Amino acid sequence: MSARDDILAALRVGAANRRASASASTSDPVLPARATGAAIALRDRFVEMALFAGASVGSAVAAGIPAAISAYLSKERLGDRVVLAPEPALVSLPWRSAPRLEVRTGVPGPEDRVSVTAAIAGAAETGSLLVSSGSRTANAAHVLCETHIAVLPAGDIVGGYEAALSRLRGDGGAMPRAATFITGPSRTADIEKTPQIGVHGPKRLHILLVNE
């Protein structure tokens, strides 16, 4: 017998009894109260929890996003160069309105210091962004650069993780290769349990909410 057959056969020993005693599988989630509420409350909670996780949060109307990015970079002294994920929603923004910004479109490499990507949803329960890889957005854009700026339409803030995942795949649709809930910057406590920011991923996560 193959290893597969052996393992499956072993797992079937006593399986009927286990199935009889375990409760039936159900996909109805148990949500904390924090993951429920009206849109305006969810937005406030998203911002509160994202800040708690160590992200920074700004907001602008769509046409003001390039200027908001430029202002953030100069305030934090992070230079003027960004690598932009070529999503239509990002490329179509009025980048000429921020003349100091040097925008390259494409996949980030080791020399790039700031990436700008579009997030799919925000989960208010922990201030988490849901991002995904795809034909336009390289997954490296979420983890390779020292600074990650994520642009999220305020209307895409939902309560819990399940609702965010529904935005990603619709009703039972296919998953992208990589989908990540990002909550604050990269961190560790591996050296003497000292909290430290920026191990392998971004040292800074800046969330720009797009107001309608």
Next chain:
Amino acid sequence: MNSAARGFPERAAAALADPVLGAALDKLQGEFRRDRGAMLSRMPEFEALRDRAMTVRNYALADMDGLLEQFERNVIATGGTVHWCRDAEEARATVTRLCREADAKTAVKSKSMLSEEIALNDALVDAGIEPVETDLGEYILQLRRETPSHIVMPAIHLNAGQIGDAFRKSHSDRDSGRDLSNADALLAEARATLRRRFLDADVGITGANALIAETGSILLVTNEGNADLVHTLPKTHIAVVGIEKVLPTLSDAMAVVRVLARSATAQEITSYTTLVSGPARTDEADGPRAFHVVLVDNGRSKMLAGPYADALRCIRCGACQSLCPVYGAIGGHAYDAVYAGPIGAVLTPALGGLERAPHLPQASSFCGQCEDVCPVRVPLPALMRRLREDSFRRPDIAVAGRRLTRFWSWAARRPALYRPGLRLGLAMLRLLGAHRGAIRSLPFISGWTGARDFPVPEGGSFVEKWHASGREPKR
């Protein structure tokens, strides 16, 4: 490992005498208690989230065979491959073969307890493939040739000075006069060193925190973001996973996510919680060309059919280690097992055989904090108690006090003999302790009294007190 030559009692004694370890463990457990309290006050529904996570893990274990088949179908549908391995040897051979087929010289790895369990790194080295651990703690341990001493804080037993020494010795191309005296300098050097390794690696090896049957996805959680670089930059991604990790749906995986980081580090969620489904699509901007999931049994299917199946619910958060008074006194290495602490005291004998870890189920005060804190309510004290019963019945396993316990058991079932015997014994103990108020040594249990005083008994036996109270036992 040298410590394997000695027994658990000797390793525990050595650990108790180590002041660096003692300070580290005090800090770990003190801060965990404090931070977990703060987490609970932020999340009033935590008990309901634990119940949900336990229910999910239970129905997933009950359906493991069908769920694994469904998972396999969906991995294939996304363009990936599933490999089944009965034991550690098959798993090592499979991963090594996949690395060879990818012409790999180096493999970057994110933290995986399963890869520790199957001693994967040794097999890769033997095959001429250099494994590079990228979780900061695991990287430090790899440089020092050590094993993790805690499930989620693997290098908790080390201080910054020891880490600096390891960096100085291993990163020999750097300026020898550089300052490595603080955590920030160590972190900057690790980031720069490992960044090059990420970019050069041929294969990325991860574990998985869950397998999701409905989508063929694997769940990866990290705080550092290293797993995301591991599964994104190299051309081949291999995930090595225990079969018990399978869950039916994404919603079930989120139930586990809601308790995992809260129990591991008292965080709301880890910085990166990722679902990986297959290799890069044909039009994808980056990502690996090949995606392999190596499913490993290594004792799990047998355990599922036996009395220790509840421990398969474990989601590897390490909370039982972070609160256990025994772990807090001796640390993880004294257990000389991949999984230390209360969960290790159950998993190690349940997966690998009691004869390989006879002392571990004895290493508990049965205070019950491990069960109180477990996010999936594994009844760890009951499982350890059952392992003790198993040990007692097995003549090949040395159990301290077995003859004394047998004698007590024989006598206790003969009240006409036991009661006068007990009265005589209590009188003798009172006599022995009359001067000091405590008894410093006793025959038959000199090992126990070697480190403790035996209290002088006060009053009579329980049965005498019961009768004196005028109550009758309930029938």
